[in-house]
Amino acid sequence: MTASLPWILWLAANLALLLSTRNPIYLLLNLTGLFLTGNMLAQKRTQTSWVQQNLRFLLTMILLSTLINTLFSHTGATVLFSLPETWPLVGGDITLESMVYGAINGVIIGALYLTFNILNLALSIKQIIRLIPRAFYPAAMIVTVALTFFPSIQERAREIKEAQMIRGSKMKKVTDWLPILIPLLVTSLERAFLLSESMTSRGFHAHQESRHSRLAIVGLTLAAFCIFSGWVFTMYDYPKWVTFCLFGVGGSFFLILLILLGRQTRVTHFHQESWHIKDILGTVLFSSSLIVFIALRLSNQLESLSYSPYMALSPPTFQWGCLLFCASSLFPIFLKSND
């Protein structure tokens, strides 16, 4: 699986699960899948210490989150010990339940980070830039220029630093940044001027402002307000048809306007993304899994997703169907391409 779309769908399916559950069984299963998938991709890129690095990060997150929640939350039935009430913020009972809640939060934050880390491993920077919609080609051009010149700017920064060190600068104080920054800025901006001249001479010009684009921006703002209102109405328990209408109208209006704006720009692709049978399989698998999950979640059939250790600690429940959704983080291993 190498194409961008199945990976984006995999990400969406994983995010939907991670942000919907606090059940430790599901979280641990999902996390195991993430580590196995990440390990497979990291080995492909010869990053041998990926698992250790991320395991260290995950453990730090769990530890920090547990510590913060335990010290500041004094709710729960199982009191381990107490800190004097006179101590500001941390004074009170230290409970097992708040420790567990903190650890679960740490696992969720760690798993969210891991999911995006894996996406960054799976897709090349070129693929990610290509996901920027066509309407934003000037902004995408800025990103491309920045990424193209980033290595040479780093190289120049290193050269300037070495030159300054030869002149006796120790490079230890904040003021030592100045002799690096100033030459770097001057040379880079000179180069930017040459680049802009060569862009103009090759026929590049940014989007011309028209009445249509101005109207489209007003329309996009209205559509965004529609979606925002839908969200606020959801929180206030308005009838579902009202919120669905607002989300639907706002969302489709936003997408249509973006597509129309994108059509004003002609794009030539020099590198076509290749699709294999495993990419198609992945797209079908992850999109259907996402749709089924959202449908079941909206109809409240996945009760075991919610879990709270408060007031007294209780074992989490599980449903077989949910286990399948959790294992979706593992599926890219079975769709591995030998490329």
Place this chain on the structure above:
Amino acid sequence: MKHHYGSNLINLLVFILGFLSLVAPFVLPQARSQLSSGASFPIMVSLILVLCLVIILLEIQTSSLDSKMIAFLGMLIAINAGLRFLENAIPGPAGFSPVFFLIILTGYFFGSQIGFLTGAMTMFVSGLITGGVGTWLPGQMITAGWVGQSAALISWLVKNLKLQGKTGEIILLAAFGAGWGLLYGVVMNLWFWPYLASNTSQSWVQGAAFIENVQHYSAYYLATSVVWDITRAVANVLMMSLMARPVLKILARFKNRFRFTHSAGRNL
């Protein structure tokens, strides 16, 4: 001029939208129970921030970008992303980051739109380079964009107080950097904070009064982020007071070269 007002109005509306979605936990206390709406909260906030970013980027790119500005911004952002790596070259305490220095100066010198673009794109590019693309990125992009955008206010202040080239200009910039050093952390914690609710004195309480939730958030901020943010604020003050003057001179030198326009005469 009419177009200028329209552009400002859209920017203001989008700012209100983004800001409202971030402060929703405070201003919408009657929102329904945490268990059912909490899960979707960070995703919805990120989604609305993405929509805001889309609108502002389109607005800016249709009104202020030509090939010169694209090349200029591309280079400036590459330098800024590089500075994030240079952090490791010259050691500083945790949270010490030079990244806001150039964002603020660009917004101050080239105006709110270019400032916004520098901030947002710096976060995006450094996210791509470090593998830090995630749900947190829209929040980082829009907040860093606001840093650059609001720097134009300092420019207005300096012009009105006639402080150009005086020490007062640098003092204002340093104070602005210190303020955003702290505020950046305050804003960045907001999108995830209600999701972490767990009946503590620092978590969002459904249905609680505005003041009570603000107190809870303040306690959470003090406990988790304040040390980190103070270091960032100190870094901004240090860099502004030591380096702003020479960097402003360089930007002034390049401003006229990057901002000229040419148009064919009517009789040609």
